[in-house]
Amino acid sequence: MAVDVAHFSLTPSPRTRRRKLVNLLMQALATIAALAAVTVLAVVIISVAQRGASALSWDFFTKTAATFGQSGGGVANALVGSLVIVALATVMAVPVGILVALYVSEFAPPRVADLVRLVLDVLNGLPSIIIGIFVFGLLVIGSGQAAWKGSFALAIIMLPLVARATQEVLALVPSSLREGALALGASRWRTVLGVVLPTSVGGILTGTVLAVARAAGETAPLLFTTSIAANTVTWDPRQPVLSIPYDIFVLSESADPADHARAWALGLVLISFVLVTSLTARLLLVRHRKRLEG
Amino acid sequence: MSGRVNAVTSTPALPSRRRVGDRFGDVFLHVLTGAAAAAAVTLLIAIGWKIFDIAHPAISKYGLTFITRQGWDAIHNRFGALDLIWGTAVTSFLALLIAAPLSIAIGLYLSELAPRGARTVIASLVELLAAIPSVVLGLWGILVLGPFVGKDLGPWLHRYLGFIPLFDGTPQNAGILVAVLVLTIMIVPITSSICRELFLGVPTELEEGALALGATRWEMVRGVILPYTRTGVGAAVILGFGRAVGEAIAVTQVIGAGYGIHWSLFATGDTLASKLAEQYDSATTKIQTASLVYLAAILLVISLLVNLAAQLIVRRFAHQRTGGS
Numbered sequence: 074m075a076v077d078v079a080h081f082s083l084t085p086s087p088r089t090r091r092r093k094l095v096n097l098l099m100q101a102l103a104t105i106a107a108l109a110a111v112t113v114l115a116v117v118i119i120s121v122a123q124r125g126a127s128a129l130s131w132d133f134f135t136k137t138a139a140t141f142g143q144s145g146g147g148v149a150n151a152l153v154g155s156l157v158i159v160a161l162a163t164v165m166a167v168p169v170g171i172l173v174a175l176y177v178s179e180f181a182p183p184r185v186a187d188l189v190r191l192v193l194d195v196l197n198g199l200p201s202i203i204i205g206i207f208v209f210g211l212l213v214i215g216s217g218q219a220a221w222k223g224s225f226a227l228a229i230i231m232l233p234l235v236a237r238a239t240q241e242v243l244a245l246v247p248s249s250l251r252e253g254a255l256a257l258g259a260s261r262w263r264t265v266l267g268v269v270l271p272t273s274v275g276g277i278l279t280g281t282v283l284a285v286a287r288a289a290g291e292t293a294p295l296l297f298t299t300s301i302a303a304n305t306v307t308w309d310p311r312q313p314v315l316s317i318p319y320d321i322f323v324l325s326e327s328a329d330p331a332d333h334a335r336a337w338a339l340g341l342v343l344i345s346f347v348l349v350t351s352l353t354a355r356l357l358l359v360r361h362r363k364r365l366e367g
Numbered sequence: 368m369s370g371r372v373n374a375v376t377s378t379p380a381l382p383s384r385r386r387v388g389d390r391f392g393d394v395f396l397h398v399l400t401g402a403a404a405a406a407a408v409t410l411l412i413a414i415g416w417k418i419f420d421i422a423h424p425a426i427s428k429y430g431l432t433f434i435t436r437q438g439w440d441a442i443h444n445r446f447g448a449l450d451l452i453w454g455t456a457v458t459s460f461l462a463l464l465i466a467a468p469l470s471i472a473i474g475l476y477l478s479e480l481a482p483r484g485a486r487t488v489i490a491s492l493v494e495l496l497a498a499i500p501s502v503v504l505g506l507w508g509i510l511v512l513g514p515f516v517g518k519d520l521g522p523w524l525h526r527y528l529g530f531i532p533l534f535d536g537t538p539q540n541a542g543i544l545v546a547v548l549v550l551t552i553m554i555v556p557i558t559s560s561i562c563r564e565l566f567l568g569v570p571t572e573l574e575e576g577a578l579a580l581g582a583t584r585w586e587m588v589r590g591v592i593l594p595y596t597r598t599g600v601g602a603a604v605i606l607g608f609g610r611a612v613g614e615a616i617a618v619t620q621v622i623g624a625g626y627g628i629h630w631s632l633f634a635t636g637d638t639l640a641s642k643l644a645e646q647y648d649s650a651t652t653k654i655q656t657a658s659l660v661y662l663a664a665i666l667l668v669i670s671l672l673v674n675l676a677a678q679l680i681v682r683r684f685a686h687q688r689t690g691g692s
Contacts, residue, residue, distance in 0.1 A: 096583035106472035169407075195411060201615070203667050206643065211417055261396070292502045321506055343502075
């Protein structure tokens, strides 16, 4: 720098030129990295859409798998199975998740709140197959598989997601609202249930939808809990059922190209569901935040 | 509400039944939420206890030799985890080696470079990558990425880099390299979105100060942003590692279920998690199930350590930042 000033030269010194070059190179690398990530997303979605679309048909959604040696058939049992498992998991996880979040943000002393938050984060980081094996050991050994046991495993995966999301929106509720309610003479529980919770409903919904999207795509927890099932459509959660992700897993390991086609079609169904739900959730969250922040 | 205010002004005390009801409600909600939180904590403890409980026959039979032995022989009940631990380590470390710089670069692009209007769009696209279910990514891995690695990328690497033991051997459609790439795709969105948030959290005064002193953008990144966020980025990378170690389904689909310890990335292999996913329906004897769950116990210990480390770093980092300002 000092050299430049002494010479009053307006042409960049080699050093400056090198610095600018390095800067340009690094910017280009960062841009390429981001581009690569977006490209991979596009490639995956396009491959699934291309290969999956041709196998979709009315029969695909309404029939069960064809018996061995026959062609055609559908995946109605897996669709219904996924619906049952995920719906039940949501019913189990969401109330508990909201209660845990309420405890952490409204009632717990700071140290306890920290501990519960840590536990939630660790729970969220556990490999999903470990959770599957835990439920296998807890519920399946001795009494066999069932759809609700798969739901229980998925609920364990959803719990920290719902709790953390709820906690984050609860923290966004302006303390003036809480104080206003308390100042009007409302008791603690009325403030929480009547003011704090309704204000955060939008955010809780977002968290729930994201958790559902995640749970719908989980395979590992279902392997040990609800994978050996009859080839019929059943709504009974006490029976083991098949599910979309488990079906994809099994079909993808097969050597038969017809099975691959069905796997792609199921993949398309699953990926559409997951992408649509996560996008909706994100949009909801943006709107909710805007409303809260005024 | 208005009736309530009148009550306060006219009679000093609220009706006592109401007060009892409120006290009951307060205690009830406190206890109910507390019980839910206690249940979450108990759940974590129960997971650890149950896994070690089922694994117990194998732990007491094989002890620590289980960890140092290779091979999975169900006929003679000789089980070992060494090649699986090796497979887990190789795939996770290599995936991290690719994913860490990529994630930092993406984080920097999203926080510093991307045009303002496109910023949130690109950030959500990168996050959507994390939303793709692992089984779908695995399907894509076997049928699209695998053949590409087997026929194009693999031979190319072998031709030009074959002198490195990593690229020795014949490329196949399934193997460690495909698993590494799939894991990379799974880690990148997670670590890069954490990195982005960290980079956005750097005080603008510091960034502008560096720029005002004549630093180029890259010099500002290297001199201000990266040192400022170093710990957080470290934690993000550790979290990504935890995710890679625990991924079962996608890895099972693409790694090819091989045995032994190889340096070559073209060889097939297995990881702790993928072995579990493969063997879910073939454990027949009690000792075989226990040995499988022993693998889960090893995996659990690794992922607990990794997660705790990352969380503690994040917490200390957040504490420093809030305490400092």
